[in-house]
Amino acid sequence: MTTLGYAILGLLSREDLSGYDLTRRMAGRVGYFWSARHSQIYPELARLEDGGYVTHSVVEQSERPDKKVYKITAEGLDDLKAWVTQPPVPRPIRDEFTLKAYSVWLADKEEAARLYREEGLRHEEQLAHYEELRAWMQGAWREDLTSTDSPEFATYATLRRGIGYEKEYAEWCRWMADSIERREPSEKRKKSKSGKNGG
């Protein structure tokens, strides 16, 4: 079973979906940390059905083309449950943007500063979007978020990770741009003061 397979099962464990619906959810990042295109999803659904992890039924629609709606099986759910607590084989992180920083000493300063400012803005925008989502979730899912065995909690948990990720990335971009422009790194929501880590 592939990781993509589990991403799909993760969605189907919450609701029955067609390949098209799955594609839209996977475009918007499943749990914000996986994605796939329809060209990968349709063949994977066939493999999942072949393996007995899902079944499908054709739903005839009058105002749209007919569709295949997929449902997770008991075996699929068991497999998914087992996978969730299995420690993943560590895969290397690949981040082209950070890799560029490794050669930033060769770059034109003005261009480099602009690059980091812009990338920082992109992450701040993503962060702002996530924060909005979080505010909405905390309002709409108040009770659900008190227990960790609700799908709402799980969605919220991955969103938290997204928020932390974007925040950290945006801060680093700001620090890079400030450094390149030879300013003191901007003081924004930072504690510092101690000095143990050698400012």
Next chain:
Amino acid sequence: MTTLGYAILGLLSREDLSGYDLTRRMAGRVGYFWSARHSQIYPELARLEDGGYVTHSVVEQSERPDKKVYKITAEGLDDLKAWVTQPPVPRPIRDEFTLKAYSVWLADKEEAARLYREEGLRHEEQLAHYEELRAWMQGAWREDLTSTDSPEFATYATLRRGIGYEKEYAEWCRWMADSIERREPSEKRKKSKSGKNGG
């Protein structure tokens, strides 16, 4: 030109290296955010040489097998410089561990808590290692780090990103484990108090 090609050029812009040396550096994460195996590196070196980005000379060794030492060309360096400030096409983040969190509501609580505790420890260990490196760099490269056009600054910059990344990841794991064990998330190096972001 592939991203791997630029990763290799980034290393060769600092020093001449053999495929074997490159492999060892790529195993330890180039700039901490890219990696490759020798089976990918050797063919890529051939392509780079074919494209005129690098040249090689055979160095005969008496106490070891002979080796090919690669050197970046002027064209290679120009290409690398241009690439550094080019905004990368955004590629989706894929993180299997975070994806698992999306289905954590299905999991056995005890197993899940252990998973997040252990993964958190792994990131804390990596963080501790990075912090040691940072301390060493700040001692050994004092002057070099004052200007952003030194390779030392660039190395330090990617390390900073690694530190931020691991810190954030470890914190999220801790929050997950605490939530699953139904404790109040542990208070550790956190500011809070404001409340604007809706604690």
Next chain:
DNA sequence: GGCTTATATGTCAAGAGTGACATAGTAAGA
């Protein structure tokens, strides 16, 4: 009727990356 857009499902070629296989020189130790 023709155009665009959204829904809906598929295939295929090509590239990136991995793990396994393959070969060989040299040093050190049993």
Next chain:
DNA sequence: TCTTACTATGTCACTCTTGACATATAAGCC
């Protein structure tokens, strides 16, 4: 002498992922 380990360079089959190609229904609009 044999084995092990490190250095050193390569190939190959396979998987994952993408972008392009392909087809079809249906609604809305001009």
